Each structure stands twice: as C-alpha cells, then as structure tokens.
Amino acid sequence: MTEFTCEEIIEQLLEFVEGQLDEPVLIAIQAHLGHCPHCGGVVATYRATVVVTRALPRCAPPLPAGFEMKLRLLLEQDDQPK
Amino acid sequence: MKVRRSPVVLVSIVFHSRMTELTSTEPSPTPEVVFREYAPRIYHLARRMLGNDSDAEDVTQEVLLQVVRKLHTFRGDSALPTWLHRVTVNAALAMREKRANRAKHETSTSDEAALDAASVSDPNGLIRLNRPHPQSTPDDVVLAEEQRVVIETAITKLAPSFRDVFVLADVEGLPNGEISEMLELSVPAVKSRLHRARLQMRELLAPHFEEVAA
Numbered sequence: 555m556t557e558f559t560c561e562e563i564i565e566q567l568l569e570f571v572e573g574q575l576d577e578p579v580l581i582a583i584q585a586h587l588g589h590c591p592h593c594g595g596v597v598a599t600y601r602a603t604v605v606v607t608r609a610l611p612r613c614a615p616p617l618p619a620g621f622e623m624k625l626r627l628l629l630e631q632d633d634q635p636k
Numbered sequence: 637m638k639v640r641r642s643p644v645v646l647v648s649i650v651f652h653s654r655m656t657e658l659t660s661t662e663p664s665p666t667p668e669v670v671f672r673e674y675a676p677r678i679y680h681l682a683r684r685m686l687g688n689d690s691d692a693e694d695v696t697q698e699v700l701l702q703v704v705r706k707l708h709t710f711r712g713d714s715a716l717p718t719w720l721h722r723v724t725v726n727a728a729l730a731m732r733e734k735r736a737n738r739a740k741h742e743t744s745t746s747d748e749a750a751l752d753a754a755s756v757s758d759p760n761g762l763i764r765l766n767r768p769h770p771q772s773t774p775d776d777v778v779l780a781e782e783q784r785v786v787i788e789t790a791i792t793k794l795a796p797s798f799r800d801v802f803v804l805a806d807v808e809g810l811p812n813g814e815i816s817e818m819l820e821l822s823v824p825a826v827k828s829r830l831h832r833a834r835l836q837m838r839e840l841l842a843p844h845f846e847e848v849a850a
Contacts, residue, residue, distance in 0.1 A: 600835070
C-alpha cells in the first residue's frame with residue numbers, strides 16, 4: 555500500500571473531503587490519519603472551515619438601510635420618462 | 637493580457653441570447669421583484685469579492701440598473717440567478733481593476749465594530765466557532781452574528797485571486813466548471829486556488845475551533 559507523507563496528505567485534502575479520490579488512495583490516507591494526530595487535526599479543521607463557510611447566508615444581512623433607500627431612489631429616477 | 641468584456645457588453649450579449657430562446661408567454665419579472673430578490677445577493681457577492689462596502693454598492697447599483705433597464709426584453713426568470721452571478725462577477729472584477737491602487741484588504745467599519753464588540757464580550761478575546769460534527773452539512777450549522785463576522789473578516793484577508801474562487805465555490809456554491817468559465821481559468825487552476833484559499837481560511841479560523849476542541 556502507498557504510504558503518504560504529511561505534506562502529500564495536505565496536498566490531497568480538497569479531493570479527500572469532497573470524496574473525489576480513488577479507493578486505494580483513500581485507504582492510504584485513512585491509514586495515515588489513523589496514526590498521525592497532526593494530519594487528523596488539519597483534516598478536521600479543513601472540513602469544519604468548508605462547512606461553516608457554506609453555512610454563511612448568501613443574501614443576508616439585509617442591505618444597509620441608507621444604501622437601500624439610495625438604490626430605490628436611483629431606480630425610481632431611472633424609471634421616469636425622459 | 638486578457639481582455640475582459642465590460643458588464644454592459646455582457647448584459648447585452650446575454651439578453652440577446654435569452655431573447656432568442658424564450659417564449660412570449662413567460663411574464664417579465666418586475667423591478668420590485670428583482671430588487672427584493674436579488675439586490676442583497678448581488679451586494680453580498682460583490683462585497684465578499686471586493687472586501688469593502690463602497691465598491692460593493694457601486695457594483696450593485698451598476699448591475700441593478702442594467703437589469704431593470706432591460707427587464708422589458710427579459711421574459712421569465714429561471715436563468716436570472718446564473719446570469720446575475722456572471723454580470724456581478726464581471727462588474728466586481730472590473731471595479732477591482734479600476735481601484736487597483738486602493739488599500740488592500742479593507743474591511744467595513746460595521747464589521748470591525750461588531751468584531752471588537754464581540755471580542756470584548758468573550759473572556760478569552762476570541763469568538764468561538766463550534767466545530768461541526770464530521771458528518772455535518774452546512775444546513776446543520778446556524779451561525780450567530782459575531783460568528784458570521786469572524787468568517788467574513790477572514791475572507792477579506794485572502795488574496796483577491798484566492799478570495800474570488802473561495803467566495804464563488806464555498807459561499808455561493810458554484811461548481812468548479814462554472815467558476816472556471818467566469819474567471820477564465822482552467823478547472824485545475826480553480827481547484828488549486830480553492831485549496832490554497834481553504835488552507836489559509838483554516839489557519840485563520842483554526843484558533844476559533846481550537847477553543848472548543850475537547
């Protein structure tokens with residue numbers, strides 16, 4: 555079975571957390587994680603970073619009040635017959 | 637150097653394209669619907685990409701005006717979100733070029749104030765982020781306002797080229813192929829930048845996770 559260094563594990567994290575790796579590579583990484591607390595910690599916080607970022611609201615908080623009014627005014631003015 | 641289409645040209649091209657494929661029975665969205673449904677989304681995407689309120693307001697204004705002026709030619713709104721992503725991304729990139737000499741990584745006064753206030757209220761001066769369970773999905777996570785600010789502030793610290801990819805992939809949830817077209821990058825380049833951005837974000841957020849590590 556292939557053995558990876560910590561550096562090689564970090565390089566493959568994106569594919570690892572997104573489940574895009576072939577089984578032999580996946581097994582080798584899981585074996586490494588089983589005995590390397592450093593990489594285990596990196597994987598956990600990498601995964602956590604992705605999850606909390608994806609939990610950010612895409613359209614909140616609401617527009618700043620002053621800006622919303624400015625924008626509405628601008629759109630109203632633009633709608634006036636020239 | 638690559639020549640990027642201006643948002644106005646892109647608007648015209650996409651509207652023309654949409655016009656040829658839509659049926660006349662689909663109603664046009666009203667300006668109020670566009671404003672209510674999409675203005676906050678355009679604003680937050682631009683703000684996350686540009687890292688400051690003022691430029692995000694300019695981009696939102698520019699994009700919305702273009703949309704509303706063309707609404708009478710646009711029937712149905714099924715493709716509107718995708719289209720608005722593209723126009724907003726292009727407008728934000730054009731704005732960044734225009735403001736190339738502006739101070740980097742500017743954060744908003746409101747976010748800094750919220751961050752300061754939250755830091756003061758925490759005995760360790762650090763806002764905690766609960767580390768999600770390994771099987772958690774984003775839907776399982778509810779962020780408090782100060783937690784949201786911690787993440788938003790970390791995003792502003794990324795280099796712009798990493799931030800663009802990170803925001804489009806991990807905040808907006810767009811597939812790598814779509815990001816690659818929008819930013820005129822290869823898919824491997826998108827993945828590489830996304831990975832680097834996530835590693836930087838992890839470093840910025842790890843202390844907040846560590847606080848609650850058992």
